[in-house]
């Protein structure tokens with residue numbers, strides 16, 4: 537962080553490196569929290585452009601202005617593809633907004649959220665109430681603090697939908713092994729018949745290879761795999777997601793069913809028209825993505 541003057545206004549600047557050649561410099565109006573938990577550096581700041589924002593290890597996780605675009609796009613395609621999810625597991629999702637979106641589905645009876653970082657979740661609970669909107673106190677919600685990989689290895693419970701809302705696989709951070717083939721196999725084995733999993737899959741602009749490799753990896757484990765994307769202004773990029781299904785293909789869910797579910801949910805971003813756009817991929821991107829053939833494994837994990 538640095539203090540510099542712009543047009544006579546003295547502001548604090550927070551530099552987020554998007555690639556070795558590009559950075560997003562956020563003008564900070566108020567630094568709400570900046571410190572280290574056991575697992576990561578946490579910065580919560582009020583930015584001039586995007587309102588309150590959460591940064592982990594220097595990377596924006598979500599902002600007040602557009603967090604709903606990311607969280608609605610992460611959660612609802614998997615829930616709608618499943619059709620009637622009763623038990624949902626979320627791995628990661630510190631801010632509580634993924635849990636908030638999951639709980640909007642009336643079919644949900646039990647929603648388990650496991651995050652490795654209890655201190656971070658407590659900070660989000662305190663400083664980002666607009667994200668969780670009380671979701672942590674919903675009687676259907678259960679919060680567990682442990683490594684998601686360990687939980688998947690140890691639990692005997694099965695779920696209808698599993699949502700991976702993890703930090704990007706940046707070398708040395710706790711999410712790296714949760715983007716591997718072996719991990720997705722364990723996730724698959726914790727799904728009920730017809731189960732669906734979805735993972736956030738990084739930036740299509742800045743981590744094109746990572747997006748492609750995550751898709752290849754999910755596709756090597758699930759009979760149905762689909763990749764999709766949405767533009768998130770504060771990320772300056774289309775953001776990627778990859779869905780794996782043991783049952784329905786998201787592209788074969790009847791249009792009327794999608795429309796009636798979305799109408800009921802009354803979301804801020806995803807209406808039937810935006811939903812259709814999610815899965816569209818322009819030719820230049822399909823071509824670029826097809827260059828990458830690798831799969832992420834425990835012995836050779838994808839690392840940014």
Ligand code: SAM
Nearest residue numbers: 597628629630651652653683684702703710711
């Ligand atoms: N929206 C995000 C993005 O753009 O990358 C991800 C959101 S969320 C803040 C990421 C969460 O994943 C954090 O709360 C972090 O503590 C959690 N996390 C990372 N590694 C984990 C692991 N191995 N097990 C459980 N949670 C993990």
